[in-house]
Amino acid sequence: MESALFQVGSYSFITIVCICICRKYAVLESMKLRSVFARNLRMRRSASGLTQGQLADLCGLDRNYISKLEREGNSPTVDTLEVIALALQVEVEVLIRRAG
Numbered sequence: 531m532e533s534a535l536f537q538v539g540s541y542s543f544i545t546i547v548c549i550c551i552c553r554k555y556a557v558l559e560s561m562k563l564r565s566v567f568a569r570n571l572r573m574r575r576s577a578s579g580l581t582q583g584q585l586a587d588l589c590g591l592d593r594n595y596i597s598k599l600e601r602e603g604n605s606p607t608v609d610t611l612e613v614i615a616l617a618l619q620v621e622v623e624v625l626i627r628r629a630g
Contacts, residue, residue, distance in 0.1 A: 563626060567611075568602045570625045574618045575600075588617040 575585050575596075582600070586593040590613070598604040606614065615622045 561628065564602050564605050566628050567606065567626055568600050570627065571596075571614065572600045574620060574625065578618055580618075585614070585617060589613045 575582070578585075580588070582596040583593040585591075586596045589596075589610075591610070595604065599606055611622050611625060615625055618625075
């Protein structure tokens, strides 16, 4: 029999953990692609040691546009996705992949 320490109401500790994990996963899955891209772009740019201005120069884009992409203010075109992926030396899929 489980001790009271591992019970919350009628739920066991394991049940509560599973519910929390499922809810977190559901939130990640429901993120808009724009949000996913913005997060991945920020992480990849930072990991590459590039400033927004440096990335913009590599891509032939304006620094303000890169900033808007990272803040979810704009959505990139497919062509822009390809240019940014090339500059960051990653596949396009990496920039639009939802965390799992």
